Amino acid sequence: MIRIARTLSTWATRWVNSGRCGLHLSRCVLCLARAGRTGLCEPCLQDLPANHTACERCALPLTAPNPQRLCSACLLRSPAQDFCLTPWRYEFPIDQMIRRYKYDGWRAPGRALALNWADQVTGTLPEIPQALxxxxxxxxRLPERGFSQTAEIADWISxxxxxxxETGLLQRHPGYQPQAGLDRGKRRRNLQGAFYVTTRTGMPEHVAIVEDVITTGASGDAMAACLREAGIRRVDLWALARTP
Ligand SMILES: [Zn+2]
Ligand SMILES: [Zn+2]
Known part of the structure; x- marks a missing residue:
């Protein structure tokens, strides 16, 4: 009996997760309870590891809030972005959700996080960017993955x-070794010259870069520096999650 129940539950989960049943937006991606259009039920949403007290420049969780609202690394050397916003820490179950989305191509958890991201931050931003x-x-990486997770997340949030x-403005040169496994200093050196802009005319004044996860902050810093150097006045960095 237990085996039958387990088989049925596995089958139901796969069916819902496949998106073929059309329920992927009305069922919670974590527990399959009723969830509304954002794909996460209220209890699961409340259980996500929130990143409430964080550095305003790099979103690193702060153990003790300070008046400047900056982490010690940003106090020593400010990254190129003006403001960083990630509502969650890259911990369970966010890490699993993002991995399933990014490496298995299962869209529902990525979409659920993006929709809830927008739901949570709309109305709280100090200044609205003109472009994402x-x-x-x-x-x-594109042929192997088959899609750009950041383009999809930015599209859902947009x-x-x-x-x-604004998808064409910021580009990345091929041939840079993957950042995974490198420390903060090596990541920064690895990224020197990695990004470029395709035009310098008709630039928006204020943009937000959309990332999936901020790990050390080196990529965000390099991208923001590239955009600032091209004449953009204010660059924000938005991501689903931040590695503590
Ligand atoms: Zn749930
Ligand atoms: Zn910081």
Missing amino acids: IPAPIAPE RETGTPL
């Missing part, structure tokens, strides 16, 4: 917030 720029992923998407 997806963090460009390494060109050699549709929710009404902020236009």
Whole structure:
């Protein structure tokens, strides 16, 4: 009996997760309870590891809030972005949700996080950017992954917030080794010259780069520096989650 129940539950989960049943937006991606259009039920949403007290420049969780609202690394050397916003820490179950989305191509958890991201931050931003720029992923990664997770996340957030998407402006040169496994200093050196802008005319004044996860902050810093150097006055960095 237990085996039958387990088989049925596995089958139901796969069916719902496949998206073929059309329920992926009305059932919670974590527990399959009724969830509304954002794909996460209220209890699961409340259980996500919130990143409430964080550095305003790099979103690193702060153990003790300070008047400047900056972490010690940003007090020593300010990154190029003006403001960083990630509502969650990259911990369970966010890490699993993002991995399933990014490496298995299961869209529902990525979409659920993006929709809830927009739901949570709409109305709380100090200044609304004029455009959302997806963090460009390494060109050699695209064929293997089949999609750009940052372009999709930026598109979902753009549709929710009404902020236009600007996909062609910021690009990444091929041939840079993957950042995974490198420390903060090596990541920064590895990224020198990795990004470029395709035009310098008609630039928006204020943009937000959209990332999936901020790990050390080196990529965000390099992208923001590239955009600032091209004449953009204010660059924000938005991501789903921040590695503590
Ligand atoms: Zn749930
Ligand atoms: Zn910081």
